[in-house]
Amino acid sequence: MATRIISASSLLRRLGSWRQATVGPAYQALAVGLRLLILDGRLPLAVRLPGERSLAKALGISRTTVSAAFAQLENDGFVQKHERSGALTALPSASSRGGALLTHDRESGVIDFATATMPAGPQVHAAYAKALAALPAYFPGHGYEPLGCREFREAVAERYRREGLATSCNHVMATHGAQNGLALLLRTFVRPLDRVLIDHPTYPNAIDAILAAGCRPLPVPLTPSGWDDEAIMAAMRGEAPRLAYIIADHHNPTGLVMQATTRQRLTTQATGSDTIIVYDETMRDLWLGNEPGFPKPQDAHHIVRLGSMSKSFWGGLRIGWIRAHPDLIKKLVEARASLDLGVPILEQLAAAELLLDDGGALDARRTLLRGRCDYLLGIVRDALPSWRAHRPEGGLSLWAELPRPIATGLGDKCGELGLHLAAGPRFGIGGAFERFIRLPFTLPGKEMARAVSILANVYRPDHSTGRPNYRNRSRDVADFY
Amino acid sequence: MATRIISASSLLRRLGSWRQATVGPAYQALAVGLRLLILDGRLPLAVRLPGERSLAKALGISRTTVSAAFAQLENDGFVQKHERSGALTALPSASSRGGALLTHDRESGVIDFATATMPAGPQVHAAYAKALAALPAYFPGHGYEPLGCREFREAVAERYRREGLATSCNHVMATHGAQNGLALLLRTFVRPLDRVLIDHPTYPNAIDAILAAGCRPLPVPLTPSGWDDEAIMAAMRGEAPRLAYIIADHHNPTGLVMQATTRQRLTTQATGSDTIIVYDETMRDLWLGNEPGFPKPQDAHHIVRLGSMSKSFWGGLRIGWIRAHPDLIKKLVEARASLDLGVPILEQLAAAELLLDDGGALDARRTLLRGRCDYLLGIVRDALPSWRAHRPEGGLSLWAELPRPIATGLGDKCGELGLHLAAGPRFGIGGAFERFIRLPFTLPGKEMARAVSILANVYRPDHSTGRPNYRNRSRDVADFY
The missing domain is CATH 3.90.1150.10 (Aspartate Aminotransferase, domain 1)
Incomplete structure (x- = not known):
């Protein structure tokens, strides 16, 4: 991948009158100016900065000053020097702050x-920056949004409409992630001792949530090639589960995708029954081959979809959604207050930015x-x-x-x-x-x-x-x- | 309160080379420059801008340009004109975006x-801006912090230490607010049909959470002057509640404060029993007279405190905490995954800023x-x-x-x-x-x-x-x- 380059004159323009911006030595003022450009996204990440000599000339200052500013930025993690590609803009990493944040904790080994x-891509910071600019509009309000704020729900609805599923923001509710969505569904629609159908194997925290709700998991084995239609239909008919929790798209842990015919049979089987079918779509964005032709999502009163930002974008963006019929959404909102009073607005605004335009x-x-x-x-x-x-x-x-x-x-x-x-x-x-x-x-x-x-x-x-x-x-x- | 004023020359310094920052007409470039200063806190809120004439002179542009920039900013909600105090910096309000966010919804009446x-004060935006600058350090990590991130837990611990309660970050866990903390406590320590002692009256959502957990609320009536020691001790002894949920500081809805002697008796009574005493401290900051001499918080293995940012600062800052013995915190973290996978990092960083220095x-x-x-x-x-x-x-x-x-x-x-x-x-x-x-x-x-x-x-x-x-x-x- 070719490195993007910014010219000294272009950088000069973006910097503005950096020298007047702060008190203190010139190198510090320059470092502050560059840091602000990186932080608010006006200077993208992994962009190659001009050479010290040409930048010094363009700014009309000594090369020593530029050199000191770059050293300061490198020390703070905003510049990374590479042998071949020069000084690239960056964001400070966990290792530079000494935290134990990396999945591989180098200190402990x-x-x-x-x-x-996965770590966050640079788009996440840009989305947060945009969200912060939009946040003040919410300050005069009380800040409680048990259903979620409109920008986020609209962005989620648009995502489903793109896939061919007619969806308005009345179908959408914000959650603290897909797992929180499942916990809320269990609290709202399921009682202790009810049966909950699961893929077998399935996502471990989902099993924990089902057990913590006092329910009985009803495991339906997956075959190496996918779902066993006869087994799943027999379980649906014979055991009348109150809820079926299914990871149909890039199943965790197997990576399988459910056939359109199986989805159709599930919908038909559940229609008129008391079973709510919950599709966990956490992994849906993460295909490994060419873009798959997912079957067009089916709509029905008892089909519920769980979404999340955490696998597609970043786990620290702790937000997800429930997409369901407005009747169900209404019941979920009423039940929510016994668990929490809503999702932070800023997180929702940042997520909406990424859902509408993820910048690649x-x-x-x-x-x-x-x-x-x-x-x-x-x-x-x-x-x-x-x-x-x-x-x-x-x-x-x-x-x-x-x-x-x-x-x-x-x-x-x-x-x-x-x-x-x-x-x-x-x-x-x-x-x-x-x-x-x-x-x-x-x-x-x-x-x-x-x-x-x-x-x-x-x-x-x-x-x-x-x-x-x-x-x-x-x-x-x-x-x- | 006297209005703070910024001089044309000082504004000029902060603006930098605004004209080069964007393409388009000069008035727009000036508006963008001023907007950025307001958004990232370099230009505080409610500061009086220089007069159009003097600013035009200082910038070397026409008064028409300044006037058009101010009009644009006013239209976008970043400037508010007042008859006596002139043009003040501001943040856009909900009414300017036409949302139905105000507690009093003007459209519907x-x-x-x-x-x-309450609405958010201007300090909330500043805290979010600081948090956004600190966030990138977390991007290389997975972003899941089931216990909460260290900055936030340290800030909460410091708050208790200031009150005289020895607390390390091992005593603290981040939650999605106090109500979420109660839901997690119920999930971790209480089983269906267990008794949970409550003040009577008490916070309605707490009653809902207790009922949703399948527990039996054990109401102890408050008298007009406060807690009835004999009644509460008799309930503790006779009914052996698994948990007692008490709002001791500025009780909701009565505003009462629990006497030190009652707290002491509660602690003694619960010691050696199976009862966990949960103090909801959501309203603790909101005294109406002089700063009260709260009794020094008592520490004991079975005393748990719930905190929240939502009443003290803003409901949209959807974050709170549990302060408890590290043994209990450990169990809570293990149980958490059945409800959610943690609290957004940015929210925690913003909350830490406000807890350590709330700017008044x-x-x-x-x-x-x-x-x-x-x-x-x-x-x-x-x-x-x-x-x-x-x-x-x-x-x-x-x-x-x-x-x-x-x-x-x-x-x-x-x-x-x-x-x-x-x-x-x-x-x-x-x-x-x-x-x-x-x-x-x-x-x-x-x-x-x-x-x-x-x-x-x-x-x-x-x-x-x-x-x-x-x-x-x-x-x-x-x-x-």
Whole structure:
């Protein structure tokens, strides 16, 4: 990817009269001026700054001053120097503030291979900056928006309309993420001891939410190729679940996508019954091949969709939504006050910005994930040839099958060595999936390589069918981040 | 209060080379430059701008250009013109964007006298701006902070240390507000059918949360002067509640403050028992007299405190905290994932800013509330002389006692006339408090006057003991906002 460059004269224009902006030495004033441009998005990220000499000339100051300003910015994390591409604009990273924020905590040496999440792209900061400019309009109000603010609900509705599902903001309610949406659905529509149908395996926190609500999970096994229509219809008919929680698009952890025919049968089966079908669409944006032709979403009174910003954009943007028939939305809003009084307005405004125009964030994320997925698949196949892992249709992880049911023990041993794993049983109930491990491809290449190296060492050769020839490959590991 | 003034030369310095900053006509460039200064806090709010003539001279442009820029800013809500004090910097208000955000929705004519909340002060925007500058340090991380981020937890801990309660950030967990904190406590420590002791009356949403958790509320009546020690101790001993939810500081709705001796007896009584005592401190900052000498907070393993930013600062800052023994915090964090995955980082950073230095926001709020409380008391006593209302020690509302148990009917009739009321029974269980109405003093004077006028007209003279002499007073109503 070619580096974007900003000329000295263009930078001069954006800087304005930087020298008068603050008191103190000139280099500090210049650093402050540049920092503000980066922070409010007038100077994009990863842009190459002019050379010190040409900038000094354009600004009519000494090169020493420019040099000192760049050093200050580099120290504060707003400039990163690269051997080939020069001084690039940046945002301070967690490591520069010494926090333990990275998924791979360098100080402790622990690698978190149990969580499948990604850092924020630069678009997130720009969206927050725009949101902050729009926020004051809300200050005279009380700030409670139990349904969510109109900008956000409109942006979500537009997203569904683009997919061909007629949606107004009356179909949409803001939540603190998809998990919070599920908790609210359970509180509103389900009673203790009710049955809740789930994919098996499924998202672990969803199982926890169902159990915490006092309900009985009704697991329907997934086959390697997807949903078993007959099994799911039989469970719907025979057990009359009050709610069905299904991850139809880039299923977590398997990456599968549900067929249009299965969706149709589910809708038909649920019509006239008491079952609410909840589709968790958290991973929907994260396809790994070409843009899929998702089946046009079906509308029906009892179909509910959960969305989230956290996997598509950033986990720190803690906001999601429920898309449902306005009758259901009304009941959800009434029930909400027993859990919380609403979602922060600023988060909603930032999310609305990203939903309406993500500035290429999703494309960039998918490209990155595609590369990391292929890379992880490659090193797993090399280092652990007896394991079976396929390229998923989407999502953030591989669902690797082991030759023997030893996932929990393997996870425990890796944990002692500083590698946190999500063993298969975490994704099921009753001790299922001891033959499986979820391997996220969200970490940089080097860290995935370290993780697989530890895995291969713990998973001794006597368990594997081939020699662990992993070491050769680890030498030319690319860092994908 | 004297208006702060900014000179033309000082403004010139802050503006920098505004003309080069954007393309388009000069007046627009100037408006953009000024708008940015206001938005990022370099130009404070309610500052008087220089006269058009002197600014034009200083900038070396025509007065027409300055005039057009000011007109643009006024139109966008960033400048407010006042007859005496000239053009003041401002932030756009909800009315300027036409939203239905005001507590008193001018379009519909409805007055919300059921909600006790306040608009945001200018410090809130400044805190968000600072938080936005600090946010990028979190971007490389996954953004999930189930416990809360360190800056926020440290700021809350410091707040308790100032009050004399030894607290580290290990005692603190971030929540989506106090109500969310209560929901999490109920989920973690209480089972269906457990008893939960409550003040009677109490905060309505707390009752809802307790019922939604399947628990049995155990109401202990408050007397007009406060808590009944014998009643509360008898309930603690005899009924062994699993949790006691108490609003000890500026009780909602009565405004009462719990005596130190009662707190001491509660702590002693609960020690060694299974009862967790939860103090909701949402209203603690909002005293109406001189700063009270709160009893030093007691520490004990089973005492939990709920805090919130929403009443002290703004309801749109949807964040609060739980302060508890680290053992309890650990259990709460484990249980959290069944409800949500954490609180937005930006909200936490903004809240930390305000907690550490509120820029006088709380003092200003208390002064405003003091005036509005006295004003409301005055017009209620004039218009409804048979009602009994006292000046509360703190909080946001009067708890008015009617001569007869007619609150629900009164509320219904007022509702038909566009005045939403919170009738007494909403604050209790089993139909109690039909003799009471909560009257918030959070609205501007004119709106409180309109509300009381409607109340007095509905509450007919045959119910009152005196003549409704309200009309005379309504002429010289002050607008307190």
